[in-house]
Amino acid sequence: MKTLIVYSSLTGNTRKVAEAVQEVFGKEAYIFPVEEKPPADGYDLVAVGFWVDRGTADKKAQEYITGLCNQKVALFATLGAYPDSEHARQSMANAVALIDDSNQFIGSFICQGKIDPKLVEQFKKLPESHPHAMNPERAARHQEAAKHPDENDLANAKRVFAEFRQNLHTGGL
Numbered sequence: 001m002k003t004l005i006v007y008s009s010l011t012g013n014t015r016k017v018a019e020a021v022q023e024v025f026g027k028e029a030y031i032f033p034v035e036e037k038p039p040a041d042g043y044d045l046v047a048v049g050f051w052v053d054r055g056t057a058d059k060k061a062q063e064y065i066t067g068l069c070n071q072k073v074a075l076f077a078t079l080g081a082y083p084d085s086e087h088a089r090q091s092m093a094n095a096v097a098l099i100d101d102s103n104q105f106i107g108s109f110i111c112q113g114k115i116d117p118k119l120v121e122q123f124k125k126l127p128e129s130h131p132h133a134m135n136p137e138r139a140a141r142h143q144e145a146a147k148h149p150d151e152n153d154l155a156n157a158k159r160v161f162a163e164f165r166q167n168l169h170t171g172g173l
């Protein structure tokens with residue numbers, strides 16, 4: 001199954017997930033950073049990976065996703081929040097909403113990714129009243145995020161994309 005994998009990644013978390021997805025499709029995977037803006041025509045599946053930026057796909061991924069027409073599209077992402085949180089669900093929903101109706105949405109995968117230490121330092125400087133101010137709950141989440149994506153996340157990404165591949169293969173999607 002000829003698969004295009006396009007990822008947007010600032011600090012490498014989403015790239016790691018992209019490389020795990022690449023393993024699922026083997027020689028039939030074509031992987032590019034989003035900056036290369038690869039044409040999406042001629043593939044059986046287009047998988048686009050993004051990092052969550054203020055509750056949606058980052059800008060570069062947004063541009064790529066909105067430009068897709070007549071493709072089978074799957075999305076994957078990393079974010080600082082917990083992957084089972086409402087914020088994660090909404091962030092992915094916001095990205096899915098960018099997909100043009102001419103495409104077929106196949107499914108998505110999201111997991112935590114460590115937050116840039118520079119950003120964490122900025123959070124620490126915020127006043128208590130700020131919605132992003134540091135507190136014990138936020139610090140715990142950042143500490144957890146710092147361990148991701150881990151081997152388990154990458155295995156889950158592979159499992160999810162292997163399912164997509166299987167479903168496309170058998171015509172279930």
Ligand SMILES: Cc1cc2nc3c(=O)[nH]c(=O)nc-3n(C[C@H](O)[C@H](O)[C@H](O)COP(=O)(O)O)c2cc1C
Nearest residue numbers: 009010011012013014051052054055078080081113
């Ligand atoms: C400017 C900026 C904004 C971010 N916004 C969010 C956000 O809204 N929600 C969230 O859960 N994580 C947010 N993050 C955390 C990143 O999505 C997360 O660390 C991601 O794994 C980074 O992926 P990358 O290594 O592929 O760049 C933000 C990070 C940065 C730098």
